[in-house]
Amino acid sequence: MLIEIADLLDRTALREIREIAERGDFVDGAVTAGYRARRVKNNNQLSKKSAAESGLGARLAGALNGNAQFRRSVLPKRILPPLISRYAEGMAYGPHVDDALMQKPNAVRSDVAVTIFLNDARDYDGGELVIGSPFGEQWVKLPAGAAVAYPASTLHRVAPVERGTRLVAVTWVQSYVRDPQQREILHDLDRVCRKLADxxxxxxxxxxAFKSYSNLLRMWSEP
Known part of the structure; x- marks a missing residue:
């Protein structure tokens, strides 16, 4: 299930985040890639020191946790501090699957991947997030401030940037419900419950309907 979240960040937050990124130090993005993904990753990432000093990761994670649509669809248990990734012209990220366990030894299981778009789609050509699915590839390129969440178990890639610069934040979430199909059922049933309540x-x-939602969540969740 692919979930698009509009207006996760407002204009003020976007401006401040971009200013922090402009002042920070960027490093080769391959340093945070897994063994297999490292060979196809070509981007730059804001150094962890710069992000930590600015509190940027915590701020972005807080924005996700504070968004009702994100909480209802992802059911987050743990959110890793987001990484700021920058793609200049010619950069791309080839097909890969995210590591199942991240931030060892206190590992987070990567059930859901999230991309937050930090600059406007008109600022660059190409650079689409391309997510594999049983129905073919899904191409995603959203306005600044929007986010997309999707199963981290999928093969996905970032198409080459043909003009300009692509700036995004990426993170991974351990959900209370690890199975993506179960999360989709709960998400759909939650929408039905809210419609019926209105x-x-x-x-x-x-x-x-509310009883069924609660009992399925009780059955499938991993506290």
């Missing part, structure tokens, strides 16, 4: 708040069927 239109038939006193109906017995509304209570049954």
């Amino acid at each position: 239109s038939q708040g006193e109906a017995a069927e509304t209570d049954l």
Whole structure:
């Protein structure tokens, strides 16, 4: 399931984050790639020291945690501090799958990957996030401030940047529900529950829908 989140960051937050990135030190992005992905990763990343000193990772993680759509669809248990990635003209990230366990020894299982777009789509050509699925590739390029969340278990890539610079934040989430199909069922049922609560708040069927959601979450979650 691919979830697009509009307006995760407002204009003020975007401006401040871009200013921090402009002042920070960028390093070769391959240093944070896994063994297999390292060979196809060609970008730059804001150094962890620069991000930590500015509190940027915590700020972005807080924005995700504070977004109701993100919480309902991803059911986050742990969110890694996001990395700021920059792609100049000619840079790309070839097909890869994210590491299953990150930030060892206190490992986070990467159930969901998240990309937050930090500059406008008109600032660069190419640079689409391309996510594999049973229905073919899905190409994603969103406005500044928007985010996309998708299963980290998928093969995905970043198409070459043909003009300009692509600036994004990327992170990974361990969900209370590890199975993507179960998360999708819960997400759909949550939408049904909310619709019923608005239109038939006193109906017995509304209570049954909420009961089913709660019991499925109880059955599938891993506290």
